Amino acid sequence: MPDARPPLTLRLLRADDLPLLHDWLNRPHIVEWWGGEAERPSLDEVLRDYQPDAMAAERVTPYIAMLGDEPVGFAQSYVAMGSGDGWWEDETDPGVRGIDQLLADAWRLNQGLGTRLVGALVERLFADPAVTKLQTDPSPDNQRAIRCYQKAGFVRQGLVTTPDGPAVLMVQTRQDFERSRRPG
Ligand SMILES: CC(C)(COP(=O)(O)OP(=O)(O)OC[C@H]1O[C@@H](n2cnc3c(N)ncnc32)[C@H](O)[C@@H]1OP(=O)(O)O)[C@@H](O)C(=O)NCCC(=O)NCCS
Incomplete structure (x- = not known):
């Protein structure tokens, strides 16, 4: 059966997306897991911190997830080594990328869309042979995100302490990725 769902694709974030991103980052289902109330950003902060050029300087690549023609989510990937500010200080492999993402609309949660988004990001990142x-x-506490990452091929490594507090470190190696794509 052909897949009748609109395709989920990723495109690079543009400066003219930032007012929309500001709206999304202030929605309760995102505030809850994107730094909490203390990190709820103003429009000026989004215009400064999510400016694609400013993010590139920090080696972060931001994306908008599109469902057909409709923007439905945000994602970012970053070079883990040398992140600074206490993040991933033991990382010595320049090929490691970290990812984060969110769906814009609360009514779209728990329908598999996040797993499709993470899958598209994984494909895109491993297309770079340096990764x-x-x-x-x-x-x-974010069991929904943990389950979503598991479904997208990430394996739980254990608890780590980050500058944002405790986190579950989940990993997908290139070997895991290639094995999951082999037929049979
Ligand atoms: C995280 C996020 C991208 C996942 O996308 P999603 O479309 O909701 O996720 P999916 O539907 O693909 O998968 C969610 C899974 O978690 C499960 N789940 C939901 N709530 C759960 C809970 N409290 N405990 C255990 N599992 C839970 C769902 O049943 C589903 O698993 P299943 O398909 O096996 O039934 C999305 O929920 C989101 O944007 N959340 C707000 C922002 C956020 O948390 N970002 C991540 C920061 S790390």
């Missing part, structure tokens, strides 16, 4: 491993670090 060896992907990691993500959901809060131990």
Whole structure:
């Protein structure tokens, strides 16, 4: 049966997306897991911190997830080594990328869309031969995100302490990725 659902694709974030992103980052289902009330950003902060050029300087790549023609989510990938500010200080492999993502609409949660988004990001990142491993670090309380990452091929490594507090480190190596795509 052909897949009748609109395709889920990723495109790079543009400066003209930032007012929309500001709206999304203030929605309760996102505030809860994106730094909490203390990190709820103003429009000026989003215009400064999520400016694609500013993010590139920090080696972060931001994306908008599109469902057909409709923007439905945000994602970012970053080079883990040298992140600074206490993040991933023991990382010595320049091929490791971290990822984060969110769905804009609360009514779309728990329908498999996040797993499709993470899958699209995983494909895109491993298309770069320099990438060896992907990691993500959901809060131990964010069981929905943990399950979503598991469905997208990430394996739980254990608890770590990050500058944002305790997190579950989840990893997908290139070997895991290639094995999951082999037929049979
Ligand atoms: C995290 C996020 C991207 C996942 O996308 P999603 O479309 O909701 O996730 P999916 O539907 O693909 O998968 C969710 C899974 O978690 C399960 N789940 C939901 N709540 C759960 C809970 N409290 N405990 C255990 N499992 C739970 C769902 O049943 C589903 O698993 P299943 O398909 O085996 O039934 C999305 O929920 C989101 O944007 N959340 C707000 C922001 C956020 O948390 N971002 C991640 C920061 S690390």
